[in-house]
Amino acid sequence: GESVGLHLPTLSVQEGDNSIINCAYSNSASDYFIWYKQESGKGPQFIIDIRSNMDKRQGQRVTVLLNKTVKHLSLQIAATQPGDSAVYFCAENTGANSKLTFGKGITLSVRP
């Protein structure tokens, strides 16, 4: 039969709990990273960014952690809300021209 394509991995959390979304990036020379949130039918929305000379950055309810040793990026969302339900992508800046390379995305589903 016809392939239906790949399904994105899903993280299901209870409303009010903290969420941790992980991402492994590929290029050790990447110097800038962004987390985007994408709701169905919309464009990616900037959440938070971090440069390679930092290992942690905090925003409102969100924290990004960068571990360059193992090329790992994580997004922590405190007190997850139903409005946080979306697909989350990490992106890395891989070149001088600032083009972004996106990860595959993770679906966050918040249970009421």
Added chain:
Amino acid sequence: NAGVMQNPRHLVRRRGQEARLRCSPMKGHSHVYWYRQLPEEGLKFMVYLQKENIIDESGMPKERFSAEFPKEGPSILRIQQVVRGDSAAYFCASSPKTGVYEQYFGPGTRLTVT
């Protein structure tokens, strides 16, 4: 303070027709990026333009696809002789300058080729 604007939001074309997608960057932004997204996949870089210049087109298919960002007016992504495999969401992003600055995305154009 309008964000990145794209039109049309939805575009249906028959195989062999041409598709033109438009992107107006945020006010004050002179750098435009085009990305393509297939269903349930991440975005893939296509091309990076500044006013009147193509800076990086390493993600553009070699045939049928072209992009421009004229001195006046929006950036245009043009797909000639569309095929079903071109069906995807096409997103435009803009930034104020190159380097490590965040890119702001538009709502996308969803192209369907029948």
